[in-house]
Amino acid sequence: xxxxxxxxxxxxxxxxxxxxxxxxxxxxxxxxxxxxxxxxxxxxxxxxxxxxxxxxxxxxxxxxxxxxxxxxxxxxxxxxxxxxxxxxxxxxxxxxxxxxxxxxxxxxxxxxxxxxxxxxxxxxxxxxxxxxxxxxxxxxxxxxxxxxxxxxxxxxxxxxxxxxxxxxxxxxxxxxxxxxxxxxxxxxxxxxxxxxxxxxxxxxxxxxxxxxxxxxxxxxxxxxxxxxxxxxxxxxxxxxxxxxxxxxxxxxxxxxxxxxxxxxxxxxxxxxxxxxxxxxxxxxxxxxxxxxxxxxxxxxxxxxxxxxxxxxxxxxxxxxxxxxxxxxxxxxxxxxxxxxxxxxxxxxxxxxxxxxxxxxxxxxxxxxxxxxxxxxxxxxxxxxxxxxxxxxxxxxxxxxxxxxxxxxxxxxxxxxxxxxxxxxxxxxxxxxxxxxxxxxxxxxxxxxxxxxxxxxxxxxxxxxxxxxxxxxxxxxxxxxx
Numbered sequence: 001x002x003x004x005x006x007x008x009x010x011x012x013x014x015x016x017x018x019x020x021x022x023x024x025x026x027x028x029x030x031x032x033x034x035x036x037x038x039x040x041x042x043x044x045x046x047x048x049x050x051x052x053x054x055x056x057x058x059x060x061x062x063x064x065x066x067x068x069x070x071x072x073x074x075x076x077x078x079x080x081x082x083x084x085x086x087x088x089x090x091x092x093x094x095x096x097x098x099x100x101x102x103x104x105x106x107x108x109x110x111x112x113x114x115x116x117x118x119x120x121x122x123x124x125x126x127x128x129x130x131x132x133x134x135x136x137x138x139x140x141x142x143x144x145x146x147x148x149x150x151x152x153x154x155x156x157x158x159x160x161x162x163x164x165x166x167x168x169x170x171x172x173x174x175x176x177x178x179x180x181x182x183x184x185x186x187x188x189x190x191x192x193x194x195x196x197x198x199x200x201x202x203x204x205x206x207x208x209x210x211x212x213x214x215x216x217x218x219x220x221x222x223x224x225x226x227x228x229x230x231x232x233x234x235x236x237x238x239x240x241x242x243x244x245x246x247x248x249x250x251x252x253x254x255x256x257x258x259x260x261x262x263x264x265x266x267x268x269x270x271x272x273x274x275x276x277x278x279x280x281x282x283x284x285x286x287x288x289x290x291x292x293x294x295x296x297x298x299x300x301x302x303x304x305x306x307x308x309x310x311x312x313x314x315x316x317x318x319x320x321x322x323x324x325x326x327x328x329x330x331x332x333x334x335x336x337x338x339x340x341x342x343x344x345x346x347x348x349x350x351x352x353x354x355x356x357x358x359x360x361x362x363x364x365x366x367x368x369x370x371x372x373x374x375x376x377x378x379x380x381x382x383x384x385x386x387x388x389x390x391x392x393x394x395x396x397x398x399x400x401x402x403x404x405x406x407x408x409x410x411x412x413x414x415x416x417x418x419x420x421x422x423x424x425x426x427x428x429x430x431x432x433x434x435x436x437x438x439x440x441x442x443x444x445x446x447x448x449x450x451x452x453x454x455x456x457x458x459x460x461x462x463x464x465x466x467x468x469x470x471x472x473x474x475x476x477x478x479x480x481x
């Protein structure tokens with residue numbers, strides 16, 4: 001039985017990551033109908049997405065640090081429990097205030113991936129860690145790709161509460177499997193939890209992400225948005241000073257500012273931006289009315305199916321990305337991934353009218369994301385002590401989240417400024433979509449440059465030297481023969 005549990009550790013953790021991605025995605029098809037279903041305004045309904053984003057951004061580094069200190073399995077089960085509880089609450093209410101609070105609970109699921117990656121580092125032999133981490137990263141793509149059509153089908157053919165009953169059942173299954181198959185890691189970093197640092201980071205992130213996510217609705221020059229950005233700058237500056245002085249800080253800034261850690265964080269932010277534009281823009285483009293001259297007028301279900309090949313490709317290519325990281329190093333994998341993302345946007349710019357070309361371009365972006373997302377946690381694992389794996393990967397996931405939030409605001413700003421009237425309603429033009437693709441492709445190229453600037457770790461240099469010696473010995477043997 002113990003051997004069976006050990007073999008199932010990776011699949012169970014991967015399933016949990018898929019459930020997390022599905023849970024975060026399923027509400028998207030429901031947003032247009034929620035004002036009618038809940039009696040709330042469109043602005044209030046948008047908080048069902050914003051609340052999850054804010055809670056996930058705040059809780060990911062906090063729960064990661066708690067996992068390093070108190071036990072990764074224990075905190076992982078707490079994250080699963082909060083996610084499941086949020087789904088159950090959403091399933092039994094139509095009150096918008098309670099729905100928003102429940103979606104905030106579901107945001108805790110964002111910590112599942114960094115905690116799982118840390119468990120894999122502690123529990124698996126080194127030769128299996130790379131492929132397992134790559135699979136864990138790729139499950140985010142397949143989960144997001146499954147979530148959209150699944151939710152659309154449920155919304156179309158059943159009561160909308162059924163969608164949350166389904167995610168609650170998946171969450172409960174993930175919780176049960178994780179409690180059975182995942183062992184508690186013995187690796188701990190003892191000390192007192194930095195409560196002041198956690199509160200300071202939470203306040204700064206809420207100000208930042210609230211300003212970024214609501215800037216389009218409230219006005220970028222409005223006093224509320226400017227006040228949030230000023231408050232963010234002040235709070236995070238004070239938090240930085242406090243973290244430098246704390247004996248056991250929430251985030252080890254001395255470690256985080258080293259090039260081998262800081263540059264992967266920068267690359268995570270840029271890659272998150274570049275990847276999210278693919279999903280965000282594709283979903284809008286293919287649903288645009290045919291009267292625009294470029295839109296395909298697809299349903300939400302068909303839109304989700306357009307993104308499904310990219311998610312499946314991410315899962316299938318995760319072993320390839322792990323092999324590249326093993327042979328050439330994760331920074332090379334990251335650079336290749338960012339370059340492939342940029343290539344995908346070149347294809348999107350070349351043809352965004354034909355469905356096959358749209359699916360091809362979106363899938364190429366997903367392929368690049370597979371390589372990039374699988375390399376990022378490996379880079380972090382090699383650069384930080386074992387006792388800080390969960391918290392460091394939590395910060396890396398946080399940077400991806402910030403990149404996605406900034407991408408959402410940037411894409412919205414571009415599309416708002418490039419519209420035409422179709423049937424009396426403003427609709428983004430094809431030129432606006434192409435500008436969004438060009439922006440995301442440029443960001444991907446910057447991420448590629450950041451990846452190439454990451455210093456090679458000693459393990460990679462030793463591997464390269466061993467490979468060179470093997471090749472030289474083989475050549476000498478052939479010459480002697």
